[in-house]
Amino acid sequence: MVFLIPVLLLLCTMVLTRWVPYHPRWRPLVIALNVVVTARYLWWRSTETLNWDGGVGTWISLATYGAEIYGFLVVLHHYTIATRSVDRTTAPPDAQFSPSVDIFVASYNEGADILTRTLVGCQAIEYANKQVYLLDDGRRPEIAELCRKLGVNYIDRDNNRGAKAGNLNNALSRTSGDFIVTFDADHVPVSSFLTETLGHFRDARVAQVQSAHHFFNPDLFQDRLRSHEYIANEQDMFYHIVQPGRDVDNASFFCGSGAVFRRAALKEIGGFPMTTITEDLHTSMMLHSRGWRSIYVNKDLSAGLAPESFEGYVTQRRRWSRGTMQVMLLRGGLWLPGLTLAQRIHYFATLWYWLYGIPRVIYLLAPLFFLLLGVQPLIVRDMNDLLAYYLPHLFISVAAFQLVNRGMRRIFWSDIYESCIAVQMAVTALMFPVSGRRVHFAVTPKGDDAQKTGGRSKRSLWIPQAALLTLLVAGLVNGAFSLVSSAADRDSTLINMFWAAYNVIVMVFGLLLLRQPPQRRKAPRVERAYPCRVTSPAVNIEATSMDLSETGMSFRLAAAQPVPPVFDITISSPHGRSITVPSRLVRSELRDREVIVAAEFADRTQEHHRRLIELMFCAPDSWDSDHGIAMDSSEHIRRILGSIKDLFSRRRALRRMAPRFSCDLPVVLMPSNKSAVTARAMDISHAGIGLVVPRDAHVPEGAELTLVISWNQYEHTTFEGHVVNVQGEKVGLTFSHLSGYQQADLIKHIYGRGDAAAAERKVA
Numbered sequence: 058m059v060f061l062i063p064v065l066l067l068l069c070t071m072v073l074t075r076w077v078p079y080h081p082r083w084r085p086l087v088i089a090l091n092v093v094v095t096a097r098y099l100w101w102r103s104t105e106t107l108n109w110d111g112g113v114g115t116w117i118s119l120a121t122y123g124a125e126i127y128g129f130l131v132v133l134h135h136y137t138i139a140t141r142s143v144d145r146t147t148a149p150p151d152a153q154f155s156p157s158v159d160i161f162v163a164s165y166n167e168g169a170d171i172l173t174r175t176l177v178g179c180q181a182i183e184y185a186n187k188q189v190y191l192l193d194d195g196r197r198p199e200i201a202e203l204c205r206k207l208g209v210n211y212i213d214r215d216n217n218r219g220a221k222a223g224n225l226n227n228a229l230s231r232t233s234g235d236f237i238v239t240f241d242a243d244h245v246p247v248s249s250f251l252t253e254t255l256g257h258f259r260d261a262r263v264a265q266v267q268s269a270h271h272f273f274n275p276d277l278f279q280d281r282l283r284s285h286e287y288i289a290n291e292q293d294m295f296y297h298i299v300q301p302g303r304d305v306d307n308a309s310f311f312c313g314s315g316a317v318f319r320r321a322a323l324k325e326i327g328g329f330p331m332t333t334i335t336e337d338l339h340t341s342m343m344l345h346s347r348g349w350r351s352i353y354v355n356k357d358l359s360a361g362l363a364p365e366s367f368e369g370y371v372t373q374r375r376r377w378s379r380g381t382m383q384v385m386l387l388r389g390g391l392w393l394p395g396l397t398l399a400q401r402i403h404y405f406a407t408l409w410y411w412l413y414g415i416p417r418v419i420y421l422l423a424p425l426f427f428l429l430l431g432v433q434p435l436i437v438r439d440m441n442d443l444l445a446y447y448l449p450h451l452f453i454s455v456a457a458f459q460l461v462n463r464g465m466r467r468i469f470w471s472d473i474y475e476s477c478i479a480v481q482m483a484v485t486a487l488m489f490p491v492s493g494r495r496v497h498f499a500v501t502p503k504g505d506d507a508q509k510t511g512g513r514s515k516r517s518l519w520i521p522q523a524a525l526l527t528l529l530v531a532g533l534v535n536g537a538f539s540l541v542s543s544a545a546d547r548d549s550t551l552i553n554m555f556w557a558a559y560n561v562i563v564m565v566f567g568l569l570l571l572r573q574p575p576q577r578r579k580a581p582r583v584e585r586a587y588p589c590r591v592t593s594p595a596v597n598i599e600a601t602s603m604d605l606s607e608t609g610m611s612f613r614l615a616a617a618q619p620v621p622p623v624f625d626i627t628i629s630s631p632h633g634r635s636i637t638v639p640s641r642l643v644r645s646e647l648r649d650r651e652v653i654v655a656a657e658f659a660d661r662t663q664e665h666h667r668r669l670i671e672l673m674f675c676a677p678d679s680w681d682s683d684h685g686i687a688m689d690s691s692e693h694i695r696r697i698l699g700s701i702k703d704l705f706s707r708r709r710a711l712r713r714m715a716p717r718f719s720c721d722l723p724v725v726l727m728p729s730n731k732s733a734v735t736a737r738a739m740d741i742s743h744a745g746i747g748l749v750v751p752r753d754a755h756v757p758e759g760a761e762l763t764l765v766i767s768w769n770q771y772e773h774t775t776f777e778g779h780v781v782n783v784q785g786e787k788v789g790l791t792f793s794h795l796s797g798y799q800q801a802d803l804i805k806h807i808y809g810r811g812d813a814a815a816a817e818r819k820v821a
Contacts, residue, residue, distance in 0.1 A: 084460055088136050091457035095129060098450035105442065106435040114432045121423045121434045124416030131413075132458075134406045138302025139461045145304070145354050147256035150184065154259055158187040158251060158317075159234030163224050165194045165217075167242040169203050170580065171362070174607075176209050177670040178245035178359075183252060188234065194224045206663065219331030221313075226328040234320065241314035244270070244361035245670070248632075249677035254317050257352045264322030264349035265341060268315045269296040271357035271680040273583050277370045278474065281570045283703050287696040289465040290363065291474055293684045298462055301355045306399035309353035310341035314361065322349050333388060335380025338407070342384060345400055346393035357680035362581075367518055367570050371478050375485045378411040382489050414482025417475050421525055421560050424553040428532035428539075433549060440548045455690075464687040476560075477567030480521035519571050526564040532557050569704065582606040583673050587631075591654075593624040602628060603653070607669050608661075609643065614652040619715065619743050619804055620645050626656060632676050636668040647716035715742035718807060724748060726756070727763040736788075738766065743803040745791040746778070758783045764790070774802050 102125065108118035150156075160179045164172060172191065179189045190210040193200050194217050204211040214227045225239065236258065240246060254266045272290050279285035296312075303309045313336075323329070326343040329336045341351060364370040384390040385408040391401060426432040437443050458468050475482075536554040540547060582604040589612050591598040599615040605628070612626070622642050629635040643655040658665070673679075688696075717740040724746070726734040734754045740747040746766075750756055760780045767773050776799060778790035792799070 084140055087453070087457045087460050088140070091453045092133070092136070094449050094453050095132075098446045099125065099129060101442070101446040102435070106437060108433050108436050113426075113430075114434075117423065117426050117432055117434045118436075120419050124419040124423075127409075127412070127416045131406075131410060132454075134402075134409075135299070136457075136461060138305070138403070139298045140302070141305045142301040142355065143305050145257070145352055147253075148259075149252040150255050154256070155184075155186050156235035156255070156258070157233070158184060158236045158238060158255070159228075159232045160187055160189045160238040160240070161192055161225060161228050162190065162240050162242060163192045163194070163221050164200070164242040165221075165224075169199065170607075171243050172200065172203065173207070173666070174245050174670050174674065175240060175242055176204070176207050177667050178247075178674050179240065180207070180209070181248050181671050181675040182246055182250050183248045184255070187251070188232070190228055190232065192224045192228045194220075220334070222329040222331040222336035225336075226331070229320070229323065229328055237318045237320055237323065239314060239316055239318070240359065241361060244314045244359045245273075245674040246315070246359040247357075247677050247679050248671075248675045250315075250358045251317075252677075253356065253358060254354055257354075258317070258319060260350065262348070262350045263352055264319050264344045265311060266317045266352040266354060267300070267309055267311055268354045268358040269300070269356055270312065270315055271360040272363040273360040273674075273680075274362055274365065274581050276363040277365070277367060277570055278470070280365075281367075281572050282566065283700045284696070287686055287688065287693065288467075288470055289684050289686055291470075292363070294462050294466045296357075297355060297465065297684050300353050303403050304351070304353035304355075306403060307345065307350055307397070308400045308403040309351050311337040311351075313337040315359040322347075330388075333380050333383040334376055335384060338381060339384045339388065339390070342390045342393060342396070342404060346395035348395055360674060360680055366573070370570075371481055371518060374478060375481060378414075378482055378485050379489065379492070381408055381411050382486070386489075411482070412486050413475050414479045414484070414486055417479035418483045421476060421479065421529075421564070424556040424560065425528055425532045427549060427553045428536045428557060429528070434553075437548060437552055440552075443552065463684070465684055467693070472563050473566045476563045477522065477570055480525070481517070519568070522564055522567050522571075526561065526568065529557050529561045529564065533561065572704075580607040582610075583679075585630075585673065587672065588629050590627045591620060591624050592627070593621045595621060596624070600626075600654070605669070605673050607658075607666060607673070609640075609655065609657040611653060611655045614654065617647075617652045617716065617718075617808055619808065620652075620654050622714075623659070624656075628672060630672055630676060634668065634671050634676075636665060636672065638665050638669070642714060644713055645715050646713050647718060652716045713742065713744070715744035717742045717745070717747065723767045725765045725767075726750070726754075727765070728756070728760060729762065739787075741766075741803075741807060743792075743800065743807055745781070745789065748788045748790065749786050750788050752786060756780055756783060756788050761793070762790075768806050772806075774799060 102122055106118075107122060108114040160182070162172070162175050162179060176189065176191060188210060190212050191200065191204050193211065193213045196213045196215075201211050201213075212228050212231060214224070217223065219226065229237065236255065238251070250268070254268060257263050257266045270292065272292065274280075275285045276291045278291055279288060300309045300312075322344055323340075325347060326340070330339040330343060333339050345351065364373055385404065391405060391408070396404070423434040426434055455468050458466070458471075533554055536550050536557070539550055583606070585602050585605045587602045587605070589600040589602050591600055591612075591614075596618065598618050598620070600612040601615070603611040603613060610626075610628075614620075620642055624640055624642070625637055626640050627635060627637040638661065639659045640656040641659050643657050645652060645654045647653075658669075661669075720738050720741050722738040722741070724736045724738050726736055726748075728734070734750060734756070736748040736750045736754075738746055739749055746764075756762075758780050762778055762780070763775060764778050765773055765775050776795070777793045779793050780788060780790050782789040792803075795803075
């Protein structure tokens, strides 16, 4: 009967995870239940399961228990901030409050394409009393020329002392605006950025206003695991749950980009601190210690690039970890006078979080001590105890974690996020006493640099994961063999095998992150639904955009019509921006009874480029969305399995130049020097046709032939065709040497245009 408990708990969890994201009033109840059940489980762990036999077994058992205590404390702090927030709406600047603003874009080695987006976005910010500066620590003549063309101020220096912080301080000494805005080189602001942030500075004690970040490319996990449709960006939980919760206690901090500072406050602390590699966190702590206030605006007011390679992801997280330890421990951040108790707790929690690599490695290794060495990390004398104590803790934790995080994070994905770099993060933490004083700023590769580094997987990245996975598999195999032995402790073996099996799943997902899929797009695309019009001497078609980039776009036609190879497309946004760009047809396909067209922009001018960037990135509501993705556990598992299937399936991408419509038409093929073949057309476009031919018909790929299509008993048209693919009885052809009459006849019969025989032809 006891085995029904986990089944019932699983069903309850599925119900909770399906409905609780829509009912915030349930959060306190579910959180309280989670804390009580977990405390009960930890008490059982401390009194019944620890290995006190001495030697290695005791140390491993205590380390495992300590890792669980660490996780419980992290979750407790998260619960205290994740359920709170404060309304930060404010009046925009007006005639009585319109101070001067200097906008700094700090750069070191980012390419011109990335910088162009950001600089154009900064210029498009709707505020008159502003100046935009590019701070080039790479001292590149081509970037100076780019700034000249765009009309942006350019600042460089003759050294790189202090890295990004030194770069910002150099600009501070050469400018005079009342307020400073900082953006990373890849972060593009929306036009209302200052409208929604600057008004908070009417309070004379506000030193810093930080806004949420959006990432317009899929993060590493969404991209490599093809999961962007059902998991939120990995950093959404921090920007939309953690930071708003800290803001309640005046403890939100600078995130390196998308922030506004009062110059007087920065001057009071001597500018951006240069003695650590995380000048952002350090700046906020120093401001808070002087009694200044910080404000957090929980709205995506800028969009940047998430790390595009596994190496870039590891580089970024190790820098954040070591920099946090530098601020807290070497620079006395935790003991700064003037910090409130709540601020000290929140900052200590930040330091505490970055130790996660150590407990994660313990979780991964613990079952192996039993499966490979016979050393028990925990002692379970009765399997019923495990079902009674651990499973309630597990299932209610899953439900509560998803509820508190509004569907932005699940425990399973947190395990993957942290486990995939656990070894590197553990080494960073353990080596801090030796390497902590080094102030070496490692730039996260973006754009072309990310593609170059992503193609070569360093041994330090994949060997830890491969070694752990090998050991886990070996442990599972050894455990399976030991189960057939009558001397084996079956309960302990099964427990550790299930534990190791879960770790194997996590590590396999981690290894998949090392994949580097080919980058086919020249520029990132963002989803945009704007009214469009396709025009040429022959057509005038209404359409709606689906996605937009600086080099091309996709759109859906209002009605099925042929699109010419070359045309102009006019794109208009609801915010008054519009552009007309010469374009070339890339493909045109039928999806769900809609014609979807992909186009490439031709002869794009600098003005075209600017307007496209504004359409893509600068609308005030560009990134407004519900970041949480609510779905029940069964649906989530189904999506994960679908992603795994997609990862290992090979699909031949079809790039049709015209949409194909289903049909059932008789066709006669007349190959040269061969007898005629009767076939049936299964789909047709004004560029090609798909046929089903008899089994004994031999139609070779690449063949040129004549075909006669019978539209009805009265109308027939003869075409020349080229065989482009053959798959068994299915043959694909493209029409060649079409005359004007033939083209018109195809369009008339395919698109209907008043043709009374459309129903008879059964053309969908």
